[in-house]
Amino acid sequence: MQFSTEKRSILPVGDITETISDEKADIAVLEEPEHLTWYHHGRRWKKKFRKVIGVVHTNYLEYVKREKNGYIQAFLLKHINSWVTDIYCHKVIRLSGATQEVPRSVICNVHGVNPKFIEIGKLKHQQISQREQSFFKGAYYIGKMVWSKGYTELLHLLQKHQKELSGLKMELYGSGEDSDEVKASAEKLNLDVRVYPGRDHADSIFHDYKVFINPSTTDVVCTTTAEALAMGKIVICANHPSNEFFKRFPNCHMYSTEKEFVRLTMKALSEEPIPLTEELRHELSWEAATERFVRVAEIAPATPAKQHPSTSQRFMYINPDELKKNMEEASAFFHNTISGFEAARCVFGAIPNSLQPDEQQCKELGWRPQGL
DSSP states (O other), rough: EEETTTTTTTOOOOOOGGSOOOOOOOOEEESSSHHHTTTOOOOOOOHOOOOEEEEEEOOHHHHHTTTTTTTHHHHHHHHHHHHHHHHHHHHHHHHHTTTTOOTTEEEOOOBOOOHHHHHHOOOOOOOOTTTTTOEEEEEEEESSGGGGGGGHHHHHHHHHHTTTTTEEEEEOOOOTTTTTHHHHHHSSSSSSSEEOOOOTTTSSGGGTEEEEEEEEOSSOOOOHHHHHHHHHOEEEEEGGGGGGGGGOTTTEESSSSSHHHHHHHHHHHTTOOOOOHHHHHHHHHHHHHHHHHHHTOOOOOOOOOOOOOTTTGGTTOOOOOOOOOOOHHHHHHHHHHHHTTTHHHHHTTOOOOOOOOHHHHHHHTTTTTTTO
């Protein structure tokens, strides 16, 4: 695997299906199936494994639209993503409706939070039950400090409604390429907004904040929002498909307008969070996420193939399933062919010389270098 600076993504090098023996190849889960199939050249995933399930994590189209000529790039990327996931995945799970529609896909959040966040929430619940003060701080946000991760929306809201939000104390935590610009913009506000380097969200410094404000609309399912809810905090977020999973949580307040954002924020600062029920706490866990995954992935053993008409009955009969399969095979063959040419790969944005692993990568994988 190599990191692509241009795409800010990790892309595979060589044919990673070779790392798994055929005897062990039963079910494959492709996290970020686009990454693993854009430039895949080698054995077809569906041929290698009995069942291939893709899990789409990222709203690529939203990120691309923010770049130069973004809408043209997004149009092309949308069709490429649909193409490669169709020919390489039997089933695709989209974490939320914020991702693009792709063939054979279903929307389901199959992610959970680290158990330590749930334990923090239980401790806060216990403090509230004993009538102890459990939250001593106001509002905060944590996320990679790049404009596309919600900082554009957040600072716009704070700048435009400084008068209505007077008295708000907001603290931002994050590190990233845009840290200096974010900090400079925050310093121009007539509000108490402070910027700090990124930390682990489970750090004790975050335990006593009461309100987590996250206006980002580029996430698919925001991990930090789930963690904040697990810790028993009030969350203010946009009424957006990426946040659909959180609507069931009483501490999650969603806004559709800027006025609602102001009202909900000031209201949250003056009230106490509602303790989570055991059922809702379980919904945030990895155990519940795994249960959802098994259910929607449909990974039970394959059923016997349907009986087709006899030879005499098949005169002038076209089996639509067989036709679809043949078209998919042809499409996969075309992708495999063009992905095998270095020039074509580079034109479409692949990392140069990533068709085969280099000597160091072969050594790490225990493979024999090409040509030896």
